[in-house]
Amino acid sequence: MLTPVIMAGGSGSRLWPLSRQLHPKQFLPLTGEGSMLQETLKRLAPLAHRSPLLICNEEHRFLVAEQVRQQGITDARILLEPEGRNTAPAIALAALQAMEAEPEALLLVLAADHLIRDVAQFHASVSHARRLAEQGQLVTFGVVPTHAETGYGYIQRGAGQGDFGFKVRRFVEKPDRVTAEDYLATGDYYWNSGMFLFSARRYLEELERFQPAMVKACRAALAGASEDLDFTRLDAEAFQACPADSIDYAVMERTEHASVVPLDAGWSDIGSWSALWEVSERDAQGNACHGDVMLHDSHNLLVHADHRLVATVGVEDLVVVETKDAVLVARKDRVQEVKQIVARLKAEGRSEQANHREVYRPWGVYDSIDQGNRYQVKCITVKPGAKLSVQMHHHRAEHWVVVSGTAKVTIGEKTQLVSENESTYIPIGQVHALENPGKIPLELIEVQSGAYLGEDDIVRFNDRYGRS
Structure with missing residues (x-):
């Protein structure tokens, strides 16, 4: 039985302003009703498989857990990397953990942020790859190219293997236009899709041959791991000693057991706004639109409007993306340069690089709807049964007004229920907590006032989600 391994890291900076550091593209619904991660999970449904194993970083852990829960998956395992060390160590960790449950585990390694339109064809390629993996091959999926793409690495096939696979002759880096056409x-x-199917044991054997220090560090990181809610936390010190390398460089380009199975299933990594335009449904003028959009004499546009009307007149070959706190306008042939805007935002310490105006927390979400000198207004939504940490602030007071639902509010030694259209006040320095004891979401307006309103003015005394 297959063990799905889903790589859910990455920042997706080329899809800013929709994709942000703390809410990157794999958690966004770019190509379907669910997020990219959720679509990846749904794609597994017809396959006989064990519970999925997801690998992500610390700052995305609650997003991963919540989106997995929304898919009705209750037995997923989530590995938290203390820091990114590229794909070879991440897959090694998955292999080691999978073998604890099944010594002869077969790993189906997938990215959380890929589009695959023809799911039936994907399943057929997985079936072909599985036969080779059971024979000891390390199988990668090679996407049948539809055009001369310079943004992807390539795999050259060698001699045939079975009815559907080939030996890998070589991996090549991203080519120039002429080479890609050749x-x-x-x-x-x-x-090169970056997706794989192989025996966990065979992968570790090959990695041990070429990168023994990597395997040693991964074993130590797992041996010192601890369980925290839905997560497995690796031993940070052991993992930081691990060499960083991709699976291609560490194993696939060096092993004698590399095979490739063709994948012709409408694949895309949605690596840029132009890539999203290419896979989107378009009108007769070549425009792909999302949200409240009005066009006049406009052609070959991608327009994404999240919260207000976006109108265009007499333009072509543009990307226009509107969010609550940022607007991007770019030529479609230069969207790769969006990452330079992201780098500048990061260098200037601006929040638009990391977060949307809406910020997701394990207990729900808040939207910073207004702010000024010495005040900030947030709309806070708390999930049923969820509770914010027991906390206090040194520099701000808070006034809560319940809009819908019922809040269980603790201020100092006093606990009370606050219902719709009622309010309460938390003075500076007062220990307090907020909980939703009901069956429906709790929505309230929070008005903060004080000399400093940063999120780092939170002293937590107790937190059910393990945040310090």
Whole structure:
């Protein structure tokens, strides 16, 4: 039985302003009703498989857990990397953990942020790859190219293996335009998808041959791991000693057991706004629109409006993306340069690089709807049964007004229920807590006032989600 391993890290900076550091593209509904991660999980449904194993970083852990829960999956395992060390160590950790439950585990390694339109064809390729993996091959999926793409690495196929697979002749880096056209003409090259199927044992054997220090560090990181709610926390010191490398460089380019199975299933990594335009439904003028959009004499646009009307007149080949706190306008052939805007935002310490105006927490979400000198107004939504940490602030007071639902409010030694259209006040320095004891979401307006209103003015005394 397959063990799905889903790589859910990454920042998706090229899809800013929708994708942000703390809410990147894998958690966004870019191509379907669910997020990219949720679509990846749904894609597994017809396959016979064990509970999925997800790998992410610390700052995304609650997003991963919540989106997995929304899919009705209760037995997923979530590994938290203390820091990113690239794909080879991450997959090694998954292999080690999978073998604890099944010594001969077969790993289906997937990215959380890929689009696959033809799910039936994807399942067929997985079936072909599985046969090779059971014979000891390390199988990668090579996407059948549809055009001369310069943004992907390529895999050249060698001799045939079975009815559907090939030996890997070589991996090649992203080519220039002329070279990419030559690859397309030969028919021997595939796009490197970064998806794999192999025996956990065989992968670790090959990694041990080429990178023994990596395997040693991963074993130590798991041996010192601790369980925290839905998460497995690795031993940080042991993992930081691990060499960083991709699976391609560490194993696939060096092993004698690399095979490739073609994948012709409408694949895309949605790596840029232009890539999203290419896979989106478009009107007769070539425009792909989302939200409240009005166009006049406009052609080949991608327009994404989240919260207000966006109108265009007499323009073409543009990307226009509107969110609550930022607007992007870019030429479609230069959208790769969006990451330079993200780098500048980060260098200037601006919050738009990391967070949306809406910020997700394990207990719910808050939206900073207004702020000024010495005040800030938030709309806070608390999930049923959820509770914010027991906390206090040195520099701000808070006034809570309940809009819908019922709040259980603790201020000092006093606990009370606050219902719709009622309010309460928390003075500076007062220990307090907020909980939703009801069956429906609790929505309230929070008005903060004080000399300093930063999120780091929170002293937590107790937190059910393990935050310090």
